[in-house]
Amino acid sequence: MSSHGHVEHAPVGGRLFTPVTFFLAMLVILALAVLGVRFIHGLGAVTNLNDGYPWGIWVVADVVIGSAFACGGFAVAALVYIFNRGEYHPLIRPALLASLLGYTLAGVGVLFDLGRYWNFYHIFLPGYAHVNSVMFEVALCVSLYIMVLWIEFSPAILEKFGLKHARKKLVGTMYIFIGLGMVLPMMHQSSLGSLLIVFGHQVHPLWQTMWLPLIFLLTAMLMGYAIILFESCVAAAGYRRSVEVHLLNPMARLMLWLLAGFLAFRFADLIARGALGYAFEGSLQAIFFWLEIACFALTFYLLRSSEARRNPANLFLGGVALLMGGILLRINAYLIGYDPGAHWSYFPSVGELVVTIGIFALKILAYIIITRRFPVLPREHAPATH
Amino acid sequence: MTSRRDFLRGTLAGTGAVAAAAVAPRAEARPMPERSPDAVGLLFDGTLCIGCKACVSACKEVNDLPLDYNSPVDALWDTPLDTTARTFNVIKVYKDGDLSQKDSVENGYAFTKASCYHCVDPSCVSACPVSAMTKDKVTGIVEYDANICIGCRYCVAACPFGIPKYDYDSPTGAIGKCELCRHRTEDGQYAACAEVCPTGATLFGKVGDLLEEARRRVALEPGGTTVYPRGDITNGPDQSWEGPVANYQQHIYGEHEGGGTQVLHIGAIPHQKLGLPALPEYSYASRSEGLQHGLYSGLVLPLALFGAMTWAARRNSRHDDEEGGEK
Numbered sequence: 001m002s003s004h005g006h007v008e009h010a011p012v013g014g015r016l017f018t019p020v021t022f023f024l025a026m027l028v029i030l031a032l033a034v035l036g037v038r039f040i041h042g043l044g045a046v047t048n049l050n051d052g053y054p055w056g057i058w059v060v061a062d063v064v065i066g067s068a069f070a071c072g073g074f075a076v077a078a079l080v081y082i083f084n085r086g087e088y089h090p091l092i093r094p095a096l097l098a099s100l101l102g103y104t105l106a107g108v109g110v111l112f113d114l115g116r117y118w119n120f121y122h123i124f125l126p127g128y129a130h131v132n133s134v135m136f137e138v139a140l141c142v143s144l145y146i147m148v149l150w151i152e153f154s155p156a157i158l159e160k161f162g163l164k165h166a167r168k169k170l171v172g173t174m175y176i177f178i179g180l181g182m183v184l185p186m187m188h189q190s191s192l193g194s195l196l197i198v199f200g201h202q203v204h205p206l207w208q209t210m211w212l213p214l215i216f217l218l219t220a221m222l223m224g225y226a227i228i229l230f231e232s233c234v235a236a237a238g239y240r241r242s243v244e245v246h247l248l249n250p251m252a253r254l255m256l257w258l259l260a261g262f263l264a265f266r267f268a269d270l271i272a273r274g275a276l277g278y279a280f281e282g283s284l285q286a287i288f289f290w291l292e293i294a295c296f297a298l299t300f301y302l303l304r305s306s307e308a309r310r311n312p313a314n315l316f317l318g319g320v321a322l323l324m325g326g327i328l329l330r331i332n333a334y335l336i337g338y339d340p341g342a343h344w345s346y347f348p349s350v351g352e353l354v355v356t357i358g359i360f361a362l363k364i365l366a367y368i369i370i371t372r373r374f375p376v377l378p379r380e381h382a383p384a385t386h
Numbered sequence: 387m388t389s390r391r392d393f394l395r396g397t398l399a400g401t402g403a404v405a406a407a408a409v410a411p412r413a414e415a416r417p418m419p420e421r422s423p424d425a426v427g428l429l430f431d432g433t434l435c436i437g438c439k440a441c442v443s444a445c446k447e448v449n450d451l452p453l454d455y456n457s458p459v460d461a462l463w464d465t466p467l468d469t470t471a472r473t474f475n476v477i478k479v480y481k482d483g484d485l486s487q488k489d490s491v492e493n494g495y496a497f498t499k500a501s502c503y504h505c506v507d508p509s510c511v512s513a514c515p516v517s518a519m520t521k522d523k524v525t526g527i528v529e530y531d532a533n534i535c536i537g538c539r540y541c542v543a544a545c546p547f548g549i550p551k552y553d554y555d556s557p558t559g560a561i562g563k564c565e566l567c568r569h570r571t572e573d574g575q576y577a578a579c580a581e582v583c584p585t586g587a588t589l590f591g592k593v594g595d596l597l598e599e600a601r602r603r604v605a606l607e608p609g610g611t612t613v614y615p616r617g618d619i620t621n622g623p624d625q626s627w628e629g630p631v632a633n634y635q636q637h638i639y640g641e642h643e644g645g646g647t648q649v650l651h652i653g654a655i656p657h658q659k660l661g662l663p664a665l666p667e668y669s670y671a672s673r674s675e676g677l678q679h680g681l682y683s684g685l686v687l688p689l690a691l692f693g694a695m696t697w698a699a700r701r702n703s704r705h706d707d708e709e710g711g712e713k
Contacts, residue, residue: 039557040557041555041557042553042554042555042556042557042558042559043552043554043559044554044555044559045555047554049554050554051470051471051542051548051551051552052548054539054542054543054552055539055543077699080702081695081698081699081702081703082695082698082699082702084698084701084702086702113538114536114537114538115535115536115537115538115539115552115559115560116532116535116536116537116558116559116560117536117537119516119533119534119535119536119537120536122516122518122534122536123515123516123536127517128516128517128518128534129515129516129517130514130515130516130517132512132675132678132679133512133513133514133515133540134513134674134678135513135514135515135538135540136515136516137678137682139515174699174703175696175699175700175703176696176699178695178696178699178703179692179693179695179696179697179698179699180692180696182691182692182695182699183688183691183692183695186691187688190681194674194677194678195540197670197673197674197677198509198512198513198544198670198671198673198674199509199543199544199670200509200546200644200665200666200670200673201546201663201665202543202546210673210677213677213681338543340543340548341548341661
């Protein structure tokens with residue numbers, strides 16, 4: 001296979017109005033209705049948030065997990081541009097699109113959760129910005145990264161409108177944005193773990209560690225590769241294209257090495273801190289810890305051999321298992337393992353779930369519309385008819 | 387095409403960079419600040435509290451706060467069970483067995499006060515991304531400005547005492563918490579809870595004076611009598627009275643907890659039984675900020691990473707020009 005260049009992208013084409021897009025649009029409209037109530041009557045009217053659990057799934061799912069889901073662009077760019085594995089080039093553009101949508105909507109999702117959203121710009125004003133705050137670092141890097149992602153993706157838009165000259169100029173400086181596109185996610189994905197350090201004893205010892213930044217960064221990268229497995233399989237099934245097994249098989253293998261390193265590190269940290277004993281208590285936290293670990297272990301099982309990795313079903317399920325592990329780590333650290341005191345409890349309300357589902361539906365809807373109309377997916381050489 | 391060795395070398399270099407980025411934070415926590423010599427605070431002595439809640443009522447009045455209740459059935463009275471965005475101070479009760487004796491762990495009862503501890507190195511201030519929560523350099527009061535606040539509630543989640551509270555029932559909800567009546571100091575007044583306390587269970591003053599008084603009390607012989615100041619121990623006027631000495635726990639809560647606080651608690655019941663968290667002597671903010679400073683001091687690490695990444699990207703994206711739709 002060629003190592004570089006000459007990857008042709010083409011719009012998938014087809015109808016935009018289908019039962020699937022209609023259903024997704026309905027989910028988005030439902031979410032907007034709930035948000036209407038939230039902005040008129042306050043967060044308490046639609047959420048189960050309380051002063052013990054001031055952060056619910058709008059923070060943990062929409063932002064912390066949502067942005068980790070959007071690490072595909074970062075993860076593949078690392079392979080192609082940092083480790084010079086050009087053969088993965090065809091995966092970049094679809095991954096960038098998913099990242100772009102994921103991060104943009106994570107950024108929008110923050111505004112739904114902010115109690116005083118009209119002051120949001122204060123975070124960027126020199127007089128107000130508090131540089132010691134981990135939240136400040138996250139907000140700044142995520143905002144910059146959203147801009148970088150749009151720039152990285154813009155060649156697809158320029159191609160669509162035939163702006164070849166502008167495209168050529170932009171591509172010449174792209175390495176700067178690729179560099180930023182590596183550093184910024186490393187900074188804020190690790191900081192999404194560091195956010196919890198100031199919570200101190202309120203976070204269970206199975207998750208509270210000074211190594212949280214590395215744990216969150218490594219799992220964000222892993223989730224980036226997992227989402228590519230997931231998305232490649234779903235896009236292939238949905239558009240009746242062939243699954244890029246020749247790329248996904250070796251990528252999944254590299255992913256497993258990273259996962260093995262992560263798990264070794266995770267347990268080394270638990271043992272070094274003397275916290276592993278908590279995993280053998282009969283607590284809810286212990287159960288969820290093992291669920292988290294089980295998902296990572298299942299990934300190994302599903303993708304165990306080159307033969308297994310040539311089966312699209314295994315690639316898909318392996319991606320899902322790894323995503324579940326990363327999701328559980330984040331839910332565990334932020335909610336299950338967060339104990340603000342005996343009399344507090346939290347479980348997301350229907351309204352919170354509707355908004356979170358609506359945000360994910362909007363991402364999928366936008367992905368479908370853009371891949372059908374813009375040159376994002378690699379051109380199929382033997383196009384399937386349907 | 388890259389050889390396998392090149393790839394492995396690259397992988398190792400990349401892993402090394404990531405590992406280095408994560409090793410840096412092991413650099414120790416940033417140093418913790420000292421109490422300002424003019425820091426003000428409260429001393430709460432549970433053995434003197436009679437549970438009259440005059441402080442709860444006065445706090446509402448001077449801070450212009452509405453009535454609060456725990457369930458709609460109680461809505462006729464101000465009956466909060468805990469601090470909320472509309473209640474900055476509550477008196478809580480400890481109960482055991484037949485409640486026959488005050489300040490007894492068994493078969494007894496005792497009172498405790500919940501309000502902001504005005505930490506020397508507060509988590510809420512460290513957490514706040516927009517400097518809406520700040521610590522006054524002179525008085526050490528942890529102050530809040532709703533006009534700056536973006537409502538992210540990181541302070542609510544971060545506080546080890548669960549003190550900053552958000553108003554979820556309002557579309558324009560803000561954080562509410564005790565600010566030691568800083569709006570009253572211009573008129574020469576001080577914290578209303580201490581001003582109205584009939585027994586001196588809540589005492590206002592400079593933290594140095596309060597610490598000295600706390601040390602004096604816990605060292606007293608139980609069963610004797612002593613003089614208890616009331617109101618403002620530093621600036622007076624003298625409103626002291628003589629009363630019996632209880633059997634104090636030999637611990638001043640807040641002297642060292644979480645890097646120290648400006649609101650101190652003493653009493654006859656172990657503090658953890660009253661719901662106060664057992665905190666380490668370091669502040670969580672010093673750990674969190676030490677880590678961030680390790681990673682981001684002078685932006686050296688991010689810039690070095692950016693340089694390395696940009697160099698690699700430039701080298702490895704040379705052929706990208708040919709990529710794309712044009713043929």
